[in-house]
Amino acid sequence: MPSLAGFYRPNQMLPPPSPYETMRKMAQAVVKSQFDTELRLSTERLVQNIFPHDYLSEYAAVLNWIRMNIRYLRDPRAIEQIKSPRAVVETGNGDCDDMTVLAAAMTAAIGAQVRFVAGAFQRKDGRPVLAHVWAEVYDPASRAWVILDPVPGRNVGAMVKRLIHAVAMPVVA
Numbered sequence: 001m002p003s004l005a006g007f008y009r010p011n012q013m014l015p016p017p018s019p020y021e022t023m024r025k026m027a028q029a030v031v032k033s034q035f036d037t038e039l040r041l042s043t044e045r046l047v048q049n050i051f052p053h054d055y056l057s058e059y060a061a062v063l064n065w066i067r068m069n070i071r072y073l074r075d076p077r078a079i080e081q082i083k084s085p086r087a088v089v090e091t092g093n094g095d096c097d098d099m100t101v102l103a104a105a106m107t108a109a110i111g112a113q114v115r116f117v118a119g120a121f122q123r124k125d126g127r128p129v130l131a132h133v134w135a136e137v138y139d140p141a142s143r144a145w146v147i148l149d150p151v152p153g154r155n156v157g158a159m160v161k162r163l164i165h166a167v168a169m170p171v172v173a
Contacts, residue, residue: 059107103149
């Protein structure tokens, strides 16, 4: 049975956290994971056959591993949970913030500069709602931030076109 190490569950009576509070908790989980040697070794094994300095291929390997091994599973209604990267791997499940924490932790473990982005989409009533979060990693070769989002898979482009607002928060170690 999984240990759920580092599983964070806020009090159910509290109002939902702001996107900034959620991203702050996510960043804390990534920073703590940098001391997780098992995560570092697993990520090293994952990218060991990729040509050195081919960072985009390293990011793609991490993203594809998450897509193949972690199942999307929603949080309970009206409760925001943040799992540690280890808890996501142990349970094999997580929602967008959990899967994003894992992607950020794995890429940070191999030296990537990472940030989180929360995106707003238009509701049916016309108002924006911050409804999704993903990681972006910096690619030194292209000098660009690359979306690292395991949830929409190949539909990232369509998701980005629907964005009406986004906020970013760097993960600082």
